[in-house]
Amino acid sequence: MTERNRLYLKQEFKDGERPNGEDFSDLLDSFLNLEDDGMSLDLDSNLTLSRGIKLGNSDSTIPGTLRFNGVTVEFFDGTSWTQLGGGSSVFQAIGAAGGVAYAAGNVGIGDFSAAEPTHRFEVNLGANASVSERVRFGNVVCSNGNGGAAGDAFIYHQAFDSSSSYALRQRSSGELRINSISTQRIRFVQDGNKDRMTITKNGNVVIGAANDIDATGATVFQVNGSAGKNDGDTLWSLISDARVKKDIRDLDLGLAELKHIRPVRYQYTGAAGTVKDLECIGVIGQEIEKFIPETIKKINLDKISDKNSFGDLRVYNGSALIYVLINSVKELAVMLEKQNEKITALNNKGLK
Template structure:
């Protein structure tokens, strides 16, 4: 030991360089430095116990729990189950930080490894925990678990929850330069239809083994079923369970949507290899068959075959109902007579196609056209024809009544010895009533036979009445010439004296018609008119009310129907004849105001 004059003490050395310089091992219970400005250097290394702390100056390594550190700092637990290798405790107000930094400028790689054997990277699991529970676990195969310490996939989340703060889009490498064997998906709907979406709950056993799972409804697919359609998208986890990747359903779903869009824009026939649409529905809901530009709710280019076509016609499916009157029926009949029937082919038909028979819209009455005016509405046409047929039937009935009246008159003259179906019977009746001073009447001669020109009371047109082979014949137009030889007598001309004629000629009194109700009859606009009719009695035949014929504005009708939607004046006429041919008429005025 040496003590120098400056106060330095040397042990094992004659030249102490510090207050105490020891060459060799030094044993002491404590080393305490009290000066805040002291700077101390321990050269040659430092050892605290055999395994507590070793500073190896030759390798610049520090070992805690080991005397041979293999890294700048190596911490080794002395015995099991002491698992804590590094414990960092922060003050109450600050957090704990483990900071990894590089010594130079530029990017560096930083590693945290889990090793199952000394001095090597081996099997094991690295876990990060928060509040005593595992938050992130990385196993030896590289599988990462979040919220679970036993990841079963490359990334295993304990709950069905993941998000990105600014967007929900997750990206994947999809550059065409990294892909090959690219094929379009064209059977999306077919693939989707083979996958069964399900709602389910996890079993109690699974929930017990996975505490992070919740007992709620989940929505997904069955892996075994999904595997039949997408075998490459189902894998077996380390726990032996099947897991599926449903992301590949997205391209097929998009393909299916595109297919539905094409079917909505134009239905393609699934029974044909052609791409031409067999059926088309436009944005207005118009359906085209054989055409992609339907102009009507159902537009068909071609013939249609069906057992029946039904037009909805119940009263509860209609509104603003009104009925057409006699004048409109007559107008329909007149227009029907002027409709031209055409033969034609459609523009899309071949020249050798058979000619069609129908109407031309531009030449047809507007009442039978479609709303657009470009087509003939078959239902309107049939109804329009029905209106004309009704009017024609009334005209026929009117003619039949007139013929019956003529028959009755001729029968009263001479026992129906004349042809009552011709105008000759009317002519004889006229002679009976009007010619009272002619003894003999000759028209024409044997050498120059001719006829008599008569004018139709209804139309004013001339007719030539002639005798041909003993029978009267009426021909439209005037006779060429008439030669009449007459001889005046002092008494009316009578047929041969027969009892039948004597009885008929004895009855000269016409029937009496009594109109029921008001005459004139006044009703308000919009009020339904019901005609009360009339009664008729004859001095010989008695009550002949059943023989009364009713005319509305000169047209024979069965039921009086007056249009009361607007102001008008109509005439209802009642006519009757007795068996002797005596006729009577009476009329009523119907005023709508």
């Protein structure tokens, strides 16, 4: 293309001048040619270039103007210059500075200057000292721990971000913790809302219900329904080593107390967490506590959710009754031995 400027060419082609062949050549070279310069126009008059465009810097305030400011490609939107890309734009190849990195189809957020992201989407986080070190998806927040727990993984609701109010926490060893704040329960459900197990706010484990079922919140393990075990034993195993016991005394309850126990059939009313109309066999708490009070525990009415004017609610535990029965059998055995001795003595005298 000619190096002659327009002012020179205008002088050569003004009226009365006689431009020579070189002038005409310079004139033609001053125009862009679609074929010679590798350009084309489509049906909508859009210009296509076979090679790139070199941009310089500009202070133009005409909307739509492009410029390269030496670092970034920008366009003027009518109000200000806006970054398009290049230089220190947000997406950067591995090894360059920037907020977002990409490599082999993987995208990373954070500093990946040392190594490329290995997951489809990866966020580098530090210790959870502030919200800037957390990732949020709607109400779900993910983060590392803080301090000594910086190597742990945490998941929690955005409203809770302390080391004691998380939902899930897994340590690098693989240990998993499921957590709730102290005033809320942890529910394990099936099919959306069918309660299978609950850890109540009192710290009790309840099978088959969403809340404490003993009306007190004092029983650590509760089962809403039947329970079974398959080891062939009907009782739970207890520690019974003499080395862990003190103030050992003989039990003074036996046959005299056992004779006062009245076994009954009954149905529950549904009050105080009972199953309404459930048919059972057992005892009446107010009756058995008169003779074997160790089998009855009284519950403070203020802790009962339905507050149905019971006074102190009686809860029965029949474990002690086993040992009362043992004493009763021993008493009967002594009585039987004495009777046998009398019978033997009478037989020896020839009396029947």
